[in-house]
Amino acid sequence: MTTLNRQLRLKARPEQLVGPEHFDLVQSPVPELAEGQALVRVLYLSMDPTNRVWMSDVPQYMPPVAIGQTMRGLGLGRVVASRSAHFAEGDLVQGLVGWQDYAVIDDKRAKDWVKLPPHPPVALPTLLGACGFSGLTAYYGLTDIAPVQAGETLVVSAAAGSVGSIAGQIGKLRGARVVGIAGGADKCRHLVEDLGFDVAVDYKAEDFKKKLAEATPDGVHVNFENVGGAVMRAVMSRMVNDGRVALCGLIANYAASGRPSDDYSVIIVKRLTVRGFLVFDYRDAEKGVRELTQWVLQGRIKAGETVTEGLENAPKVLNRLFDGSTVGKLVLKVGDE
């Protein structure tokens, strides 16, 4: 029996939000494996803001996805057939599987894939969230890029999201006063009551700036920035002199049309150090994964995922990153474990 593979191929570049109209759902037989190849059944796709950036023809850290190409995406899956020297049937692997049911992986690019333990100590979606790249982004942002010290005030934007929720909890583990910014009363309650943030501020509230000022009476020493735009400007205006910014993301810009309008002048006025970073640069992330996994197993960090289903829903589901309707890591289930 021929195994069929479904692929979401980029048909048109979205201007703002993403829809099915930007993709072709193409079905074709899984290719014959060549020597040195393995076939991976994709189980979970990580839904990330960077997916949206990859759809746009703007300067970025990887080439944009070409029209007609299967959408690039991080995920994990299980090897179901193998002619490979590196990957055996049953292996669990993580990498750029793409928005499809099956991925063919190649020994020549073995280093692009992370082999996961066969029986992971945490749920598979958590391997894409708190114990995966989302958690690692928070981890390296606050230990290497803008290390936060005990007693300092850390502000985290998009704090209910996959990276922000972990960043805030790491801030608490390091002894900082942690202020989270999120949209709506429910998320703010979640940050304080479930995740242990000191204060949460609702950026949708009319008195957001006033509330942010009240929440940061000593100013902001470290800004873990995920959002950009008006939220970022509000936080930057609260920075102490010589403050530090871990510039992780600018999600407010990603699905917006037109050029983002930011302002560098505050960096001079407050003598800030702003460092941009990409988690993929931390090749040897074992220490980070180990520490995060321990924290999750010890209950010191709460992992949270929003899992939805169906490859065909990927374009619509991705928008949940931009409309604020998700808490924790957003994961799409593509196949049964």
Place this chain on the structure above:
Amino acid sequence: MTTLNRQLRLKARPEQLVGPEHFDLVQSPVPELAEGQALVRVLYLSMDPTNRVWMSDVPQYMPPVAIGQTMRGLGLGRVVASRSAHFAEGDLVQGLVGWQDYAVIDDKRAKDWVKLPPHPPVALPTLLGACGFSGLTAYYGLTDIAPVQAGETLVVSAAAGSVGSIAGQIGKLRGARVVGIAGGADKCRHLVEDLGFDVAVDYKAEDFKKKLAEATPDGVHVNFENVGGAVMRAVMSRMVNDGRVALCGLIANYAASGRPSDDYSVIIVKRLTVRGFLVFDYRDAEKGVRELTQWVLQGRIKAGETVTEGLENAPKVLNRLFDGSTVGKLVLKVGDE
């Protein structure tokens, strides 16, 4: 005989360029000195982009000048009368003398003033330029904020200006390949032929971006940024990964109306470190002044000033910072030495 003092007092906040209409020229007798005070005859005013910023009611590192207040400005002068314990008649002092003929200085704020050597080894305008805050800005920017290494490519914008011209020359002393950006063929020739820059690129030329790319075949390791806006975006697009930006000024924004439109995304994409700084934070600048003065006396750094005359011309002269009609440090002569 009563000594009269002329003061330029801010009357209205300029939107874009500065004109006499934004100031009242007020004449009044010099006040009687109290115990602990000295009277300074202002000799030279430093014309700086920051003057323009101080006129605007925007967030900045000092309060904006209030309407009705004498315009704040850096300069140097000689003590002509003294009831002070710190300042004797004949002393040469540098500090925020203001846009006026005479300044009263006070022992209680003695630390705000720098006493200059009675017989400086360089011309007085140079004490405001290469051997003063302009030179120090270049010096600390390239030694402390974004130290440039031998063999690296340094780009300096506003390179024919007071800070940029020194920054480029310091870059050469440190063994970097130095690319200057300036407006017009004359300035570009000056940078290469007189100041020893490796290449100069004219930002007014139609093929500016192409020329900048050709001038930076290995990318840009350090950007000494003075300009902002389109020039900055062009340089940022040439940065190498993990490049460093000394964010010194954003002169393109200062006399523009409306909110500046910058873009932080390149900081992430290229994993840059961007550090804002203010030379005034380097309180103990003796080493810098000594080194700069030696370099100037040895001819290893060429100091250049454009000196014009007349306190009453200050508003118009300041605009020369924004219309590109000046080379080197812009100094206004207010009194005879």
